[in-house]
Amino acid sequence: MTILQETPTPLRAIGEPRLLAGLQDGRADLQRHLQTHGPLPELTRESYSELATAVGLRGRGGAAFPVALKLADLPARGIEAVVVNGSESEPVSRKDRLLLTMAPHLVLDGATGLARALKAPLVIVAVHDAAAAASVRTALLERQDGVEVQVADTPGRFVAGEARAVLSVLEGGPSVPPGRKVLPTRKGYHRRPTFLSNVDTFAQLAVLARLGSHEFSSTGLISEPGTQLLTIDGSVERPGVVETPTGTPLEALLRFAGASQGPVLVGGYHGKWLPNDSSRPETSGGAGIILALGTDTCPLGEAHRVAQWLASQSAGQCGPCVFGLAALVDDFERLLAGDPAGWHDAQRHLGLVPGRGACAHPDGSARFLVSALEVFDDDVRQHLAGGCGRPVRGVLPVPGGKW
Amino acid sequence: MKKLEIDWTRCDGHGLCGTLLPDDVWLDEWGFPVLRGREITRGELASARRAVLACPALALRLAATVNRDSKGSERTVPTSHQ
Ligand code: SF4
Ligand code: SF4
Numbered sequence: 001m002t003i004l005q006e007t008p009t010p011l012r013a014i015g016e017p018r019l020l021a022g023l024q025d026g027r028a029d030l031q032r033h034l035q036t037h038g039p040l041p042e043l044t045r046e047s048y049s050e051l052a053t054a055v056g057l058r059g060r061g062g063a064a065f066p067v068a069l070k071l072a073d074l075p076a077r078g079i080e081a082v083v084v085n086g087s088e089s090e091p092v093s094r095k096d097r098l099l100l101t102m103a104p105h106l107v108l109d110g111a112t113g114l115a116r117a118l119k120a121p122l123v124i125v126a127v128h129d130a131a132a133a134a135s136v137r138t139a140l141l142e143r144q145d146g147v148e149v150q151v152a153d154t155p156g157r158f159v160a161g162e163a164r165a166v167l168s169v170l171e172g173g174p175s176v177p178p179g180r181k182v183l184p185t186r187k188g189y190h191r192r193p194t195f196l197s198n199v200d201t202f203a204q205l206a207v208l209a210r211l212g213s214h215e216f217s218s219t220g221l222i223s224e225p226g227t228q229l230l231t232i233d234g235s236v237e238r239p240g241v242v243e244t245p246t247g248t249p250l251e252a253l254l255r256f257a258g259a260s261q262g263p264v265l266v267g268g269y270h271g272k273w274l275p276n277d278s279s280r281p282e283t284s285g286g287a288g289i290i291l292a293l294g295t296d297t298c299p300l301g302e303a304h305r306v307a308q309w310l311a312s313q314s315a316g317q318c319g320p321c322v323f324g325l326a327a328l329v330d331d332f333e334r335l336l337a338g339d340p341a342g343w344h345d346a347q348r349h350l351g352l353v354p355g356r357g358a359c360a361h362p363d364g365s366a367r368f369l370v371s372a373l374e375v376f377d378d379d380v381r382q383h384l385a386g387g388c389g390r391p392v393r394g395v396l397p398v399p400g401g402k403w
Numbered sequence: 404m405k406k407l408e409i410d411w412t413r414c415d416g417h418g419l420c421g422t423l424l425p426d427d428v429w430l431d432e433w434g435f436p437v438l439r440g441r442e443i444t445r446g447e448l449a450s451a452r453r454a455v456l457a458c459p460a461l462a463l464r465l466a467a468t469v470n471r472d473s474k475g476s477e478r479t480v481p482t483s484h485q
C-alpha cells in the first residue's frame with residue numbers, strides 16, 4: 001500500500017499508482033512527468049483501437065461508453081477535433097480537476113497522441129476550474145505537440161458538463177444540452193466528427209499507450225483491467241481522491257478512507273444509496289464517487305438538501321425537469337414535516353421526471369431520490385410518526401451558489 | 404418504424420398534442436405531454452403527422468425508433484444501420 005503525501009486535495013493509492021504516479025511532491029512539470037512515465041510512443045489509430053479493445057477501456061466520465069466503439073464510430077478522415085471534457089460538474093468529484101492540476105502532461109499526452117493518430121488538427125481542453133486551466137496553460141508552454149491545443153473555460157453548472165452542452169459552449173452557444181440527440185462522433189465540434197471524452201479517459205490512454213495491453217492488464221478486473229480514480233467524501237477520516245485497481249470492494253475502500261458506519265451513496269448525486277453496513281450487498285466501488293453518510297445526521301434531510309441543489313441545477317429549458325424537480329423538493333419538505341401526502345406526491349412525481357428532458361439530469365436526480373426513499377424507508381416511517389430526532393448536519397456537500 | 408419524440412427544450416406545454424392524439428399522449432399535471440412510447444402504426448401515421456405539424460413550438464417529431472445501449476445512454480441509430 002502506497003500512501004502519497006498530503007496535498008490540497010489529498011491523493012492516495014491502494015496498490016501501485018499509475019495516473020497518480022510521481023505526484024508525491026506535487027504537480028509534475030514536463031521533466032518530472034517524463035522521468036515518471038517516459039516518452040509517449042507514437043501510435044497509429046489502429047493501435048489505439050486495438051489497445052482500447054484489448055483492455056475494454058470505457059469512458060471515465062460516467063456514461064462508461066467503450067472507447068473502442070467511439071473510435072470505430074468516427075469516419076476514416078475529416079475528424080475535426082479531440083475534446084477533453086474537464087468541466088467536471090458533479091460537485092463532489094475532484095478527480096478530473098486533480099489530474100489537470102497535478103498531472104496535466106499525462107492528460108495532454110493522451111489527447112494529443114490520439115489527435116495525431118486520428119489526424120485531427122485540434123485539441124480542445126474544456127475546463128471550468130481556474131487552477132486546472134492555469135496548470136494546463138503552463139504545461140502547454142513546455143510542450144511541442146504538432147497539433148493546436150486550445151484551453152476553453154466552461155461554466156461549472158452540473159448540466160453544463162454534459163458532453164453536448166460542452167460542445168455548445170465551445171461554439172459560443174449556451175451551456176445547455178441541445179434538444180436533439182446527436183453523437184459527437186458524427187456531429188461534434190462545428191457539427192463535424194469529434195472524439196470527446198473526459199479527462200480521466202485521456203490519462204488512461206496515455207498510460208495504456210506506454211504500458212501496452214499486457215502490462216496494463218496486470219491489475220484490476222479481468223473484464224475491465226487497470227486502475228480507477230475515485231473521490232471519497234462525507235463522513236470519513238481521510239477524504240480525497242484514491243487510485244485503486246478496478247474491482248476493489250467497496251468495503252475495502254471505506255475502511256481505507258476511515259469511513260464511519262452508516263449508509264453509503266455511490267455514484268454521486270445521480271447515483272444510488274446503499275443501506276447500512278450489515279445489509280449491504282457486496283459491490284465494487286466503481287462509480288467514481290463514494291459518500292459515507294454516518295449515522296448521526298437525518299438521511300432524508302440530507303437528501304432534501306441535495307434535491308434543492310439538483311433542482312437549482314436544471315438548465316431551465318425542459319418543463320418536466322424544471323417543474324418536476326421543484327415539486328419533488330416540496331414533496332420532500334412536506335415528508336420531512338410528517339405529511340403523508342408529501343410521500344405520495346413524491347412517488348407520483350418520481351414517475352413523471354425520468355426520460356423527460358434533453359439530458360440525463362432528471363433521470364439521475366430521480367434515481368438518487370427513489371433510492372433515498374427505498375433505503376431510508378425506516379426514516380420515512382419515523383418522519384411520518386413525528387420525526388427521526390436527528391439534525392441535518394450537511395454531511396453531503398452541496399455547493400453554495402457558484403463553485 | 405416510427406415513434407413520437409419531444410424536443411423538451413422547445414415544448415412549452417401547449418397540450419395540443421394531447422388533444423389531437425389522445426391514444427398516444429396524455430398530459431401531466433403541469434400540462435406537459437407524456438408519451439405512451441409505443442410504435443405508431445401505419446394507420447395512425449397520418450394523424451400523427453398532423454399533430455406534428457400542429458405543435459406550435461415545433462417540439463413534436465416523428466422519429467425512427469431509437470435503441471439504447473446497455474448503459475442506457477441514448478444513441479440515435481445512424482441511417483446506414485437502420
Ligand atoms: S433535462 Fe433539465 S437539466 Fe437537462 S437540459 Fe432539460 S432542463 Fe436542463
Ligand atoms: S403541442 Fe407541442 S408544445 Fe404543445 S405540449 Fe405538445 S409537444 Fe409540447
